Amino acid sequence: MSVALNAKTFLAAMFVFALVALFSSADVQLLNGQQGYTPDQPMAYSHRLHAGELGIDCLYCHYGARTSRHAGVPPAELCMNCHGSVTAGMDASALEKAAAEEEGREARQITSPELTKLYASLGRGPDGQLDESIEPKPLEWVRVHNLPDFVYFNHSVHVTRGVACESCHGPVSSMDKVRQEGSMTMGWCIDCHRSQGVTKAIKMETRDDAERKDMHVSTDCAACHY
Ligand code: HEC
Ligand code: HEC
Ligand code: HEC
Ligand code: HEC
Ligand code: HEC
Known part of the structure; x- marks a missing residue:
């Protein structure tokens, strides 16, 4: 009996050990396209200063986000x-x-x-x-966010529908150096698409319910994959 328990304890300890090893190695090897990725840039440009303290609008610099697929730098x-x-x-x-x-x-x-x-x-x-x-x-500039090529993402469909930059990119105006805030995995995209119409998690105070019902938020594979 006590032998069996010890074996169990040993296995549990090994499992925890393996998990810790897995997460700590993921931690030191952040790559482009991963949550938390904060690369050094060729110049110390600060969003905290420009978008935060000076209050410059995101779209003044990332004007592409309103009209096209890419926000652009x-x-x-x-x-x-x-x-x-x-x-x-x-x-x-x-x-x-x-x-x-x-x-x-x-x-x-x-x-x-x-x-x-x-x-x-x-x-x-x-x-x-x-x-x-x-x-x-x-x-x-070193790219911070990078979806795989087989995913279709479009800024303007989100931005013109009132989805705030911050709901996907986090509090950029308090970051000196931009980091990837969201996980940007498939589950992350779909969770938000599913929640539309039932939560007010994103900035949509300006819409009435009738307008909201018409919203087309897809979970079809083809919306995001060619
Ligand atoms: C609307 C005006 C405006 C625009 C556009 C702007 N900046 Fe600035 N920037 C400022 C001001 C004002 C300061 C000084 C702020 C202070 O010291 O309080 C500053 C400071 C800086 C600094 C820090 C200087 C130092 O060493 O103290 C850097 C670096 C910088 N800007 C880079 C950029 C880059 C790169 C761009 C374009 C992507 C840019 N800025 C666009 C107004 C602007
Ligand atoms: C004065 C111009 C300016 C303003 C205003 C500005 N940005 Fe930026 N942004 C830049 C520049 C230059 C870069 C590239 C360097 C870097 O990553 O820091 C950048 C990079 C980014 C990135 C990372 C892009 C990548 O490589 O994946 C995001 C996200 C971003 N900005 C979001 C925002 C948001 C949200 C706001 C408003 C809160 C904003 N920016 C305001 C100039 C600006
Ligand atoms: C619905 C989520 C979402 C919203 C809202 C959003 N972004 Fe993004 N953004 C992303 C994703 C995902 C990427 C990576 C795209 C890729 O790799 O093709 C990205 C990439 C970027 C980039 C890198 C350059 C580019 O165009 O790919 C910048 C800059 C950026 N976003 C700025 C902004 C700004 C500014 C706003 C608000 C005006 C904004 N984003 C709103 C999800 C979002
Ligand atoms: C914070 C919430 C949020 C996140 C996160 C988000 N989306 Fe969306 N997305 C929306 C909303 C709201 C719309 C609806 C726009 C409309 O009314 O047409 C939309 C629409 C779209 C559309 C247009 C097709 C359609 O359904 O009408 C595509 C494609 C899309 N999203 C892809 C993505 C991808 C890929 C990601 C992840 C990288 C993502 N979205 C993450 C909120 C989000
Ligand atoms: C709202 C956008 C969205 C929808 C809808 C969507 N996907 Fe994805 N999918 C993504 C994104 C973003 C990625 C890349 C990030 C990742 O690997 O999680 C991805 C990755 C994948 C991958 C690669 C997985 C991997 O581990 O690399 C497969 C396979 C896939 N999707 C299949 C599907 C199928 C099948 C559907 C329909 C049931 C679907 N997707 C619907 C956004 C979406």
């Missing part, structure tokens, strides 16, 4: 709408201004090392001006 030219004049963070600029005042001189233009990378990608020098000796080379 904005070209560096779009950043220049502001960074043509903003060449450094507010704090650094304020410090330089104070120092200049104290020393009785003109404030120098300063450029943050991160924005220098933005300018270089556009063939511009640290002052933000075009410089022929610098060859333009687009920033190579």
Whole structure:
């Protein structure tokens, strides 16, 4: 009897051990397309600063999300709408201004090392001006989300129906570095599709019930697989 119990305890312990090993190895090897994936980017662009503190609308940069399949990542030219004049963070600029005042001189233009990378990608020098000796080379942002090719996903069908970015991507405006928040597995897609019409889990306050009944939220295989 006690031998049988010990064997059982041993097996249970082995099972727990195997599970722990499985999860901890999954933890250190996050890959593109996995929940929690937070790759380093070529430049320290922060959503917390831009979308959070500065309050820039998601669609100002990811304008594709409203009209097309892909949300897209904005070209560096779009950043220049502001960074043509903003060449450094507010704090650094304020410090330089104070120092200049104290020393009785003109404030120098300063450029943050991160924005220098933005300018270089556009063939511009640290002052933000075009410089022929610098060859333009687009920033190579690392993809965070990546569904397999056999899945059809479309941003505009969701975004134009009022599904908030945050319901799939989480609190991006508080992230310095974007991470994949949802699991983005088939079950994750289908759970939300099934729940439509019975829960208010996503932002749909603006719709009335009649409109909601007409909604076409599919769980047919062909909606997501060619
Ligand atoms: C000022 C422009 C700008 C704004 C505003 C902005 N983003 Fe981004 N977004 C970027 C850039 C640049 C990248 C690529 C670099 C990175 O991943 O951080 C990006 C990447 C992303 C990604 C990861 C894409 C991938 O590779 O899978 C998501 C998701 C995202 N943004 C969502 C949002 C959401 C949601 C908002 C609003 C809360 C928002 N963004 C606001 C510029 C912007
Ligand atoms: C609507 C205006 C606006 C747009 C568009 C914008 N930024 Fe900014 N960005 C700012 C402002 C303002 C600051 C300084 C904020 C502060 O220091 O409080 C800033 C700061 C930064 C910084 C930090 C600078 C430092 O070292 O302190 C980086 C990096 C940056 N932006 C990159 C980008 C990139 C890349 C894009 C395009 C995808 C972009 N920004 C688009 C307004 C903008
Ligand atoms: C219903 C869920 C859902 C909503 C809502 C959603 N996304 Fe996505 N997003 C995804 C998925 C899934 C991917 C990965 C797509 C792929 O790999 O083909 C993705 C990818 C992205 C990317 C990477 C580039 C691209 O186009 O594939 C960006 C940027 C992005 N989303 C931004 C946004 C923004 C901004 C909003 C709101 C305007 C938004 N998303 C709304 C699910 C969503
Ligand atoms: C947060 C909720 C939510 C998540 C998560 C979600 N969807 Fe949807 N999806 C919707 C809603 C709402 C609609 C209905 C749009 C409409 O009314 O036509 C929709 C519609 C669609 C459609 C258009 C076909 C149809 O049913 O009318 C496709 C394709 C689709 N989703 C694919 C996906 C895929 C693939 C994923 C996962 C990667 C996903 N969705 C995740 C809410 C979601
Ligand atoms: C709302 C979107 C959606 C619907 C509906 C859907 N799928 Fe999927 N499916 C996905 C996504 C996203 C993936 C990839 C992520 C994953 O592997 O979980 C996937 C993956 C798969 C895979 C590969 C599984 C694997 O482990 O790699 C198969 C097979 C599959 N789906 C079959 C089906 C069948 C059969 C149906 C109909 C009963 C169906 N799907 C309906 C979104 C959907």
